[in-house]
Each structure stands twice: as structure tokens, then as C-alpha cells.
Amino acid sequence: GAVVSQHPSWVICKSGTSVKIECRSLDFQATTMFWYRQFPKQSLMLMATSNEGSKATYEQGVEKDKFLINHASLTLSTLTVTSAHPEDSSFYICSARDALLAGGYEQYFGPGTRLTVT
């Protein structure tokens, strides 16, 4: 149980285009989802937290107009990288939490999406 999927697993796009990454909780309701960014050989950096049906809360330094997050349902959150540039190339990982599972605080991670902007 508690499986989180991401799609696509990897994507290559041209500079200036937008890319959408989906994060789905497959067997539980994700009341909260988190989006992380990971640079090569580095730790995870939290980008934003989203609760279903409300606006995402972005971490300091993360451009909310560039990284659009939508958490429209209890099983789906999307991250859209708008007007992507090569410096946006990274590994993006989502996680999800169900308030009713395991005390409500444990996060379940997706497999990640590797974005390359050329």
C-alpha cells in the first residue's frame, strides 16, 4: 500500500516550452502533497507544499509563477514548469501524505521525474 506514481519518468524539452509533471497517489487519498527538487549528488530541496483544493505554499526562493502547482483532487497533483530553461533541468520528486495513514505525518515518495531542458 501507499504507492505514489509520477509521470513522465523523464522528459526532454526545448528552452521556452512548458512541461507538466503528474503525481498520483494510487491507493490512498493524499490530503497533502510535496514537491522536491534534487540536483545531482545533492539532497532534496522542498519546493512547495499543497493541500487538496487550496493554493500551494511555496518555500522561500521558489518562483510560484514559474513552478505552477495544482492539487485538484485527493489523488492527483501536478507541477508545471513554465518557460523552462536549462537551469531548470533537475530531478523532481513528489511525495504524498494521508492524514489518516500512519499517524498522518509519514510521506510516501514517487519515483521521480528527470527533466532535461535543451
Next chain:
Amino acid sequence: GNSVTQMEGPVTLSEEAFLTINCTYTATGYPSLFWYVQYPGEGLQLLLKATKADDKGSNKGFEATYRKETTSFHLEKGSVQVSDSAVYFCALIRIKAAGNKLTFGGGTRVLVKP
């Protein structure tokens, strides 16, 4: 604020060797502590956790004990395998505080050679 410090890698071992990865933390209150593992090209998997002082988390031969007196949560495995090659992240969360966000250490890359 909360922080997690873990030993830098890479750690290179031979198969069947003993593995220790040190992790110390700074947090107010009583955090829950986690070890996550990331295999190449994949997301994070929860390896083990401990929610209160003196708890021992264990899984797949790995163990870690929540030591409040030393604010540590060192990961150990008595006999590693090549398949244990991965990046290991120590993390903490303070329940019902700061949005229940995970605070990660920098990660330790482990390479086990046959």
C-alpha cells in the same frame, strides 16, 4: 530551526563489511527520525524510522537507534551486499509543527564492491 547532519560520502566498502553512517540532528521538541534510501535513478524509499527516544528502527538488516542524549540516529548494517549500494538520507519531522515538513540531511552515497 531544524537541521540534520550526516557524514559525507562516498563510503566504499567490500561485500560483507560492516556499515555505519552517522547522523545527528538539531530540533526543538521531540522529532520523529527516518532513514530513506535512494537507488540510482529512483525516488526515495523509507528504510526505517523511530518516533521516540530509545526506539530502534530496523529493516532489511539495517538498524538505527534514536538517541536523544546524543541527538543521533546512526544507521548500521552488519554485513552489506552489493545491492545496498545507494544514497542514504537521514531525516526528521516534527509532528504538528512547521507543516509537518521533512528536514533532510545531505545524503551519504554508499558503494559496495564485490
